[in-house]
Amino acid sequence: MTMTGSVPEPRFMRFGAISDADGNLLDNGLTVFFSGPTSFTGEDSCEFHLHGGRAVVAAVLEAVGAVPGFRHAEAGEFSRRAFLNGKIDLTGAEALSDLVSSETEAQRRFALTNAGGKQSELYAAWRRRIVHARAMIEAELDFSDQEDVPGSVSDQVWADMHKMIGEMETHIASYRRAEMIRDGFKVVILGAPNAGKSSLLNSLARREVAIVTDEAGTTRDLVEVTLDLDGMKVIVIDTAGIREAAGKVETIGIERALATAETADLVLEMHDLSASVRAELPMRGDAASITVGTKSDLMGGGTSAVEDFRISTKTGDGVASLLAEISRRAKQAIGDIGEAMPSRIRHIELLTRSASALRDAVQHQDNPLELRAEDLRRSSDSLGRIAGAVDVEDLLDSIFSTFCVGK
Numbered sequence: 001m002t003m004t005g006s007v008p009e010p011r012f013m014r015f016g017a018i019s020d021a022d023g024n025l026l027d028n029g030l031t032v033f034f035s036g037p038t039s040f041t042g043e044d045s046c047e048f049h050l051h052g053g054r055a056v057v058a059a060v061l062e063a064v065g066a067v068p069g070f071r072h073a074e075a076g077e078f079s080r081r082a083f084l085n086g087k088i089d090l091t092g093a094e095a096l097s098d099l100v101s102s103e104t105e106a107q108r109r110f111a112l113t114n115a116g117g118k119q120s121e122l123y124a125a126w127r128r129r130i131v132h133a134r135a136m137i138e139a140e141l142d143f144s145d146q147e148d149v150p151g152s153v154s155d156q157v158w159a160d161m162h163k164m165i166g167e168m169e170t171h172i173a174s175y176r177r178a179e180m181i182r183d184g185f186k187v188v189i190l191g192a193p194n195a196g197k198s199s200l201l202n203s204l205a206r207r208e209v210a211i212v213t214d215e216a217g218t219t220r221d222l223v224e225v226t227l228d229l230d231g232m233k234v235i236v237i238d239t240a241g242i243r244e245a246a247g248k249v250e251t252i253g254i255e256r257a258l259a260t261a262e263t264a265d266l267v268l269e270m271h272d273l274s275a276s277v278r279a280e281l282p283m284r285g286d287a288a289s290i291t292v293g294t295k296s297d298l299m300g301g302g303t304s305a306v307e308d309f310r311i312s313t314k315t316g317d318g319v320a321s322l323l324a325e326i327s328r329r330a331k332q333a334i335g336d337i338g339e340a341m342p343s344r345i346r347h348i349e350l351l352t353r354s355a356s357a358l359r360d361a362v363q364h365q366d367n368p369l370e371l372r373a374e375d376l377r378r379s380s381d382s383l384g385r386i387a388g389a390v391d392v393e394d395l396l397d398s399i400f401s402t403f404c405v406g407k
């Protein structure tokens with residue numbers, strides 16, 4: 001600590017000169033020292049709080065770089081060390097990475113739920129139940145030559161494992177909701193040419209993202225906008241107007257429109273209220289949809305009870321209530337953010353493997369108990385791998401390399 005004269009008292013910020021090895025003053029700043037094992041990584045660590053100028057940071061980095069053994073941290077190295085030193089488990093590390101990259105309120109809350117240990121607590125509780133079940137089954141094995149083993153004990157064990165499979169399936173299915181929080185609730189605007197689709201997209205985005213003209217067939221490609229709607233990431237996609245007779249490029253656009261609508265969380269079916277006939281749309285798939293009557297300003301006082309919503313992007317009429325409905329639907333689809341949900345494909349793979357081994361154990365009633373106990377062991381091992389409690393050495397590089405440097 002020649003740079004600051006001496007090592008400051010742990011966990012107390014100290015103001016003072018920060019110099020290079022030759023005693024040249026680099027900056028006046030704050031230094032804080034964390035001694036292991038009560039630091040984030042579990043090791044001794046030190047932070048400099050400097051004036052943010054690039055030259056200041058560069059000079060201090062150069063001075064630190066001259067210290068033997070010093071090197072830059074790799075991506076995710078602090079989290080990796082924290083994991084290896086038993087300070088956090090893998091799901092906790094992943095959640096921290098998510099927290100750092102969170103952009104919406106929902107993403108922040110979801111990351112914080114998992115960082116707080118909800119996910120690993122759930123898996124630990126499941127593992128305890130399986131371990132208990134195995135212990136009971138193995139006890140039965142040990143005493144199987146005796147007469148007085150209560151059969152009802154093993155019945156209870158298998159009933160509980162059966163129940164757990166259901167809990168796991170529900171949890172695995174909640175990954176869809178985690179994806180929605182991370183990647184966004186997908187809303188697709190669909191309708192006949194000139195229905196006013198691009199006008200709505202621009203109105204929601206509050207800027208001219210898509211070209212609007214009175215020419216039918218203006219939009220050909222998918223035009224995507226990301227909104228932060230009440231703290232949720234919502235992706236709105238404008239599409240080519242659906243019609244039969246169309247040119248080569250437009251036909252491809254229409255094909256894309258219908259395909260993306262199939263994967264939508266919500267489809268907005270747009271109908272021009274000023275048109276003489278209501279165009280029917282060839283909807284495929286079973287995505288949830290609501291119908292929106294457009295150009296209500298051209299309708300006079302007349303009412304059309306057919307559509308769920310009526311809007312005018314010209315006067316702004318009805319746009320806020322449509323937005324409120326989208327928000328309501330997104331919120332409903334995402335559900336309770338405070339609930340533990342899997343956040344990675346890695347979790348899904350291991351959970352699926354665990355549930356499948358558990359199913360083997362429960363369903364193969366004719367198998368010898370030894371085999372069924374072995375299935376239980378496989379099941380709890382897969383769960384253990386999620387938190388990193390069971391050998392994961394080969395996984396670490398791929399997990400931590402996706403983290404940012406400095407985390």
Ligand SMILES: Nc1nc2c(ncn2[C@@H]2O[C@H](COP(=O)(O)OP(=O)(O)OP(=O)(O)O)[C@@H](O)[C@H]2O)c(=O)[nH]1
Binds near residue numbers: 214241
């Ligand atoms: N009066 C009025 N005109 C509108 C409204 N919304 C859109 N228009 C007009 O309707 C025409 C078509 O609007 P667009 O937003 O380009 O329609 P679109 O559905 O994207 O059309 P395509 O991309 O060709 O399929 C334009 O001339 C718009 O100015 C509205 O609320 N009121």
Ligand SMILES: [K+]
Binds near residue numbers: 213
């Ligand atoms: K148009």
Ligand SMILES: [Mg+2]
Binds near residue numbers: 197198210212238239
């Ligand atoms: Mg358009």
